[in-house]
Every structure is written in C-alpha cells, then in structure tokens.
Amino acid sequence: MVQVNNTPIILRVKFKKVGRLQYISHLDLVRTMHKIIVRAGLPLWYTEGFNPKPKMVFAAPLSTGTESTVEFVDIRLTERMPTEDALARLSVNMTEEMQPLAAYYPTSKLTDLKWFSYDFLFHTKNATAHLAARCEEFLLSDTVLIQRRSKSGDTVTVDIRPMIKSVSTVLDGEDIKMNAVLSGDASAYLSPEHVVRALSRELGILSDPDLTSEYYSIMRNSAHLADMSEFL
16 A cells, blocks of 8 residues: 555545444444445545554444434545545445435534434323423423433533523324434533433333333434534
C-alpha cells in the first residue's frame, strides 16, 4: 500500500440501519463498515504506524435495538472521487437493512450536530389518551431525573430535562406514539433508552414481567443543527 497524500479528504456517508441490524452493537457496526469500505475500493486514507487502518468517525452511536434512517460516518480519502460513484460502490456491498442514502463532501463538522428526532411506539397495558398525555407532561416538566453510570462507573443522578427539546404524544389504537427531539450533542448526548426507562419508572409503562405482552420500538428519523435546520 502506497499512500502519497498526507492530507485526507472527508467523505460523509449518510446511511440507514433498520430491521434486524438494529440489534448489532456499535463495535460490530464499526467492524462491518470497515469491511464494506475496503471492499468498495474507495481511495482510503490510512493511519500511520505499525497497523495502518482506514479512518472512520461515526456520529452519535445508536443504542442497540434502535433503528435509524439518519446515521452518519465520515470516511477519510486520499483523493476526491465522484460522490455518485462512491455511493454506488458502497450500495453493492451493503444489505437491504443497511443502505447508504447519500455520499457527499461536507461543509459542516460532526460536532455541529445538536439534535435528533425520534419516533417511539409503546405497546403497553392500559394505554389511554390520559396516559399518553401524562408521558408528554412528565418529560416536559421542570426536572426529569434519571440514574446512570458515570465514566468512573459510579451511579449518578442526572437531570435530562435540558436535553429534551420537544415531546408530543398521541394514542393510536392500543399504542402510544411519541415523537421527541433529544440532544445529539457529543458533550450532552441523550440516549432514547434513558427516556424509555424514565417513563417506565415514573408512569409504569412497559413494567409487565411478561415480555411478550408489552414492547416498544424507537426510530431515529432526522438530525439537526442548533437552529433545528437539517444537519448535512
């Protein structure tokens, strides 16, 4: 491998990860994407050192079990190539459940990404319009406290309310559907799983020990800058 250009060019790929692939871990995703971009034959920029690797940076890793149509990975190239060519090469090496949706040379940084919009579906016992309204009221109250692990491994209490921009809920048959815009900022990222746990603890949804009678799903569907314009 000969690498002449030491100044990498960033190619951003927007992709979806849905269906069964929602259950792979972020580490597995990284390994999979590594194989995909190598097989695609892109002019990859490699790290230096004893074990050179192509450089990839992902935006806001998903929790296992969450689907998304707005995943982003920045791939470093040694030279510019037609984006339509890059998209075609990646497409043939990816599955139906993980497909590239766009490839482009970005003008923004991944750190400019501030908000994600999520659609939640809760199939829970005793779902009513009143319970749906209570979910919204709770998440928009003055404080929403959760327990989570710190980087040191300690359990800490965190107020996630500042990381929730908006919430709307509706009863749809026997299901509660909710849209929530949550922080995607790398310094204050809010996992949608924390929202689910907070609702379960406070309102008792999804609390039946019979896991076949209650379930939920989460879909990440849009990404935004600080002013809520689309992240690109």
